[in-house]
Amino acid sequence: MFFLLFLVFPFLELALLIKVGGVIGVLPTLLLLIVSAVLGSTLLRVAGLATALRAREKLARGEAPEREMLEGMLVALGGGLLILPGFISDVIGLLCLLPFTRRLILRRLLARIEEQAMRQRAFADDLQARNAPERPNVIEGEFERRDQ
Template identity: 45%
Template sequence: MFMILLLLVPVAEIAVFVQVGSRIGAGMTVLLVVVSAVVGVWLVRRQGLATATRVQAMVARGESPALGMLEGLALLVAGVLLVIPGFLTDIAAFTLLIPPLRRGIIRLYLRHMHLESGVTHHPPGTDKPGRTPLEGKSRRVD
């Protein structure tokens, strides 16, 4: 799947460049790509710092920073997409820069990977439902 995307994305980007360039001109097309990259990088930096602060606060409160770290990873992906010239990659990047959409995409990814979307805390001494040892004897040590 990755190889197909690696081949199709540049072809699609070129097709979009040609369509946009034929409508607004080559110079305006290049300017639009540069402006979207500059604005996007500024937004990634700003949201990245906010996410880092949120993750630090989660750690300070003793909460799992897993979701915050996934948001940071999504922002990193958005930054990489913004560096790649093109309108389709910019649209994907800006989608990741909208916090509710980014969180929704992360939740869909977690569901797709059959992971919990949130962190469930179990008090010491209680077992997780349906969890059994793989083999042999075991005892819980807290």
Template identity: 50%
Template sequence: MRLPLVLFLIAPFLEIASLILVGQAIGVLWTLALVVSSAVLGLFLLKQQGGGILRRLQEETQRGIDPSREMVHGALLVVAAFLLIVPGFAGDIIGLLLFIPKLRDLLWQMLKPRIIIKGQFRQAGGRGYRNGFGTETVVDLDDGEFTREPRRNSPWNGPRIGGD
């Protein structure tokens, strides 16, 4: 728990230092051009690879395959795009590395034992992945079989503002 906190506190200083060092080496205008182009590149790569991830996620769910790998890949792509959009070069390097599918697979293999994705697979009648966190019983009622009454103890029935 302490490592993410330390990284969160150190990251802005690292990004500012990288901007200063690159600015001193190539100049302010070229540094700004690199920052803007990395943001544009991040949006382009997210659009390019994100569509493929969504397509594979849909195919896997329709075939009844566990989509957890593709969900993690999609989350890593969002993180990568965010790192490219945020100004700074240290994050840009990490963001560009996250766009490499082999590296995402390696991260998935490291994260896989720590991630639990609950769900149920339907193999009999319909194929595909069905999100579910248990076996809830669904009761289907007709209009005459239930009534709607206001709940007197609801927190939404508190004192009204404005004198109503």
């Protein structure tokens, strides 16, 4: 799946760049790409710093910053996609960097992670139940030995 994505994605980006360049011209297209790269690196710094500060506050309170870590990954992905030349990657990058869409993506991602974890726990419990040795029937009682 990822191989197909990496094979098709550059061609889609290139086709869109050619189409946009044909409509608005080469120079405005290049300026848009440069502006999106500068915007991406700026948003990456600002959003990344804000996420790091929230993670540090959680650590100071003794809590695990799992949500902030995932948010930081989305910010890094969004900034990287904005820095890459292309309009499709810019749209996806902006979705990862804007706070309200990032929270939506994060909610779905956390729900999917929880669902996967529950599936793995159920599978592990089922596997453990199958591999558990059968316990022999044990009848408890007392006995007395009488020799004749």
